[in-house]
Amino acid sequence: MEIGTGQGKFKEYASRNVSSYASLDIDEDVIGRAKERDPKGNYLVADISAANVSERAKDLKRSSIICSNVLEHVPDHILQNRAEGD
Numbered sequence: 001m002e003i004g005t006g007q008g009k010f011k012e013y014a015s016r017n018v019s020s021y022a023s024l025d026i027d028e029d030v031i032g033r034a035k036e037r038d039p040k041g042n043y044l045v046a047d048i049s050a051a052n053v054s055e056r057a058k059d060l061k062r063s064s065i066i067c068s069n070v071l072e073h074v075p076d077h078i079l080q081n082r083a084e085g086d
Contacts (some may be wrong), residue, residue: 001024004024020061025043
């Protein structure tokens with residue numbers, strides 16, 4: 001699973017080595033462009049700072065999670081709350 005779909009470049013690289021790939025992003029337009037490029041892809045519009053993100057992403061298969069150039073966009077207090085279990 002990739003958190004932060006961005007331009008979809010990492011999927012191009014990783015898909016050579018994995019059997020399934022899912023990606024989520026907070027930006028609906030980003031997910032829309034990803035779906036245009038890869039209609040068979042597994043995409044989800046979601047906010048990783050939301051308390052319900054795990055529930056929303058529960059149907060996405062994953063054995064690994066990649067998060068590159070994303071956490072700097074999440075406010076520090078949100079990250080701290082999640083780390084403390086809120």
